[in-house]
Amino acid sequence: LFFGANKNIVCVVDSVFANPGISPIPEQRAVLYGVGTAETFLKSLSAGDELTVFLGTDLASTPGLLTDFKEQMGGSDHIILKNGVPADVWDEEHPRTCMGISQDKTKVYLMVVDGRRAGYSAGATLSVLGDLFLAIGAYDAVNLDGGGSSAMVINQQIVNRPSDNKERAVGNGVLVISKAPIDDVTARLEFEPIHYILPSYCRFIPQVTAYNQYGLIVNPDFKDYTLSCSPEIGYIDESNAFVAYGNPGHGTITATYNGISVTKDVTIQETDFAMRLDSVILDGYEEYPIEISAIIDDKEFVLNPSTPQWEVTDPEICGISNGVLSGLKNGVTTVTGKLDDFTGSLKVKVEIPQTHIQQADQFTSGWELTSISAINDVALTPHANGETNLEYTYKSGRQPYIQMAKTFSFYSIPDTFRITLNTGDTKCSKITMSMKGGLMSTSQIMEWPAVNPNEDFTYEVAMNDFLDDKEDLGNYPVQFQYLKFFLDASSQTAGQKYKIRIKNFDLVYDKVTLSVPNIALASALRVFPNPVKAGETDVYLQIEEPAEISVQVYDLNGKLLVSKNYGKCESGIIAIPISSLQPGNYLLNINKDGKSDVAKLIIK
Known part of the structure; x- marks a missing residue:
């Protein structure tokens, strides 16, 4: 590379152009960019001109020490660590990108900390970064860029959660490329680089990283090891987790795989306990190991749930086995646990969904309709078919909107919240919705994609995407707050009445494959084969008794794909055509004597 520091670099101008925002850098070329007087100077150049560039770089503490560099990168003016000691103080929490080196200058540490994400991570101060770098072995460290630019990519995958919810285009970055041969064979194991000070009675699964013979990570969260420990501090349970005894002490834990071992010192310490959650919702399908937490050095640990003595006030509502x-x-009901001098209680609410899809709200009461002066006569009118009309008369004014607000909890633990609507003659410039998870510190406002007038549109919110951890029962119940329609004033006529049809306002429960209240009824609606191989022309529905039958097949976005009315059918088997369907998951709406049930169909 012809560029370097502290030397004269003779260059010839290829071209001069105004900055378009993105400037490709041709091979064996450089791009000079200027602002102010530098911009004026660059504009004075012409193709063919010769100029000299000098990149002067030195250490303020030791002038003249540095002469030339192979590579050079600048950071901010905030030093995190200097000679093993925290340097600058910037006590604001932000997403961070930073770099450190070991004292012997043989290791480089790259670190990204997420931030500005409510309920997940606020970010880090420089003092926190200093503690993190010291924990992993750094001696010097510097703060680089931050905010939405903080992203880490490993093998073409973004492994952190940028604050913009997506990757931001940036002008530079640090690229690390391994020239070692491809090798996926584990040759070395390492525990995470922190001190293992654990609370008594805790159940602990350590993080183990697997490396190959060249020192490259094969698996950052390796699970195929066998764990063992000093017998005086605890034991290894049937799921290969370390469980500490109740007495303080010192010992080791060892992870072993294929003859390779790594050992870590462990200290067991007495501490106070607390219930992590004060209430929980159960859906009758998923079990919940009760979480009692203990805090040591700002790190939360969960105790072995089988250790306390538990009692359920009403054992008909929920059962308990080993915590x-x-x-x-x-x-x-209420569950109470006792351990030594600790007593904790948990409110348990059981809500078992009976149907695959159920209405989230009936729109009968509690809704607040608000608008500015541009709207008159706003009303919600529910109908017997499950639809609800949002009706209004347009008056006049700038930036009209209608907000329908009601704070209520979704039933149980849904997998998806789904709304299908048709705005009719109303053209919306924007539609937004607000919801909140149980562990979220603030509500999340979601903006819908474009909705065309007079067309059905379905908007889905998958809990997997909405919640940082769908499996954490502390996130439930999820609360709905409002739906807001921003109206396009140029398309509205004063004095005219408009109607927005809310056709579906539903919760979807993937664990419930049939929308039937009991197993006996489910067996009377048996669809087979299910799953079915792609390319088959039909699946079959078994009818146990004569009935009027019609069947509709929908995709998971609610789009109707197949509809067939069979009329009056005797008991037996009817064929449902599926030849037009691609591999995927579908919903069968089975109408039997005017009553609908839903079955899930899988095509592989």
Whole structure:
């Protein structure tokens, strides 16, 4: 590379052009960019001109020490660590990108900390970064860029959560390329580089990283090891987790795989306990190991749930075995646990969904309709077919909107929240919706894609995408707050009445494959084969007794793909055509004597 520091670099101008925002850098070329007087100077050049560039770089503490560089990168003016000691103080939490080196200058540490994400990570101060770098072995460290630019990519995958919710285009970055041969064979194991000071009675699964013979990570969260420990501090349970005894002490834990081992010192320490959650919702399908937490050095640990003595106030509503709860019947009860001088209680609410899809709200009461002066006579009118009309008369004014607000909790633990609507003659410039998870510190406002007038549109919110951790029961119940329509004033006529049809306002429960209230009825609606191989022309529905039958097949976005009315059918088997369907998951709406049930169909 012809560029370097502290030397004269003779260059010839290829071209001069105004900055378009993105300037490709041709091979064996450089791009000079100027602002102010530098811009004026660059504009004075012409193709063919010769100029000299000098990149002067030195250490303020030791002038003249540095002469030339192979590579050079600048950071901000905030030093995180200097000679093993925290340097600058910037006590604001932000997303961070930073770099450090070990004292012997043989290791480089690259670190990205997420931030500005409510309920997940606020970011880090420089003092926190200093502690993190010291923990992993750095001696010097510097703060680089931050905010939405903070992103780490490993093998073409973004492994952090940027604050913009997507990758931001940036002008530069640090690229690390391994020239070692491809090798996926584990040759070395390492525990995470922190001190293992654990609370008594805790159940702990360590993080183990697997490396190949060249020192490259094969698996950052390796699970195929066998764990062992000093017998005086605890034991290894049936799921290969370390469980500490109740007494303080010192010992080791060892992870072993294929003859390779790594050992870590462990200290067991007494501390205070607390219930992590004060209430929980069970859906009758998923079990919940009760979480009792203990805090040591700002790190949270969960105790082995089977250690306390548990008692359920109403054992008909939920059962408990070894500290694991299971929902049995709809209702509310209390679970109380005792361990040494600790007593904790948990409110348990069991809500067992009976149908694959159920209406999230009936629109009968509690809704608040607000608008500015441009709207008159706003009303919500529910109908017997499950639809609800949002009706209004347009008056006049700038930036009209209608907000329909009601704070209510979704039933149980849904997988998806789904709305289908048709705005009719109303043209919306924007539609937004607000919801909040149980562990979120603030609500999340979602903006819909474009909605065309007089067309059905379905908007879905998958809990996997909405919640940072869908499996954490502390996130439930999820609360709905409002739906807001921003109206395009140029398309509205004063005095005219408009109607927005809310056709579906539903919760979807993937664990419930049939929308039937009991197993006996489910068996009377048997669809087979299911799953079915792609390319088959039909699946079959077994009818146990004569009935009027019609069947509709929908995709998971609610689009109707197949509809067939069979009329009056005797008991037996009818064929449902599927030849036009691609591999995927579908919903069968089965109408039997005017009553609808839904089955899930899988085509592989």
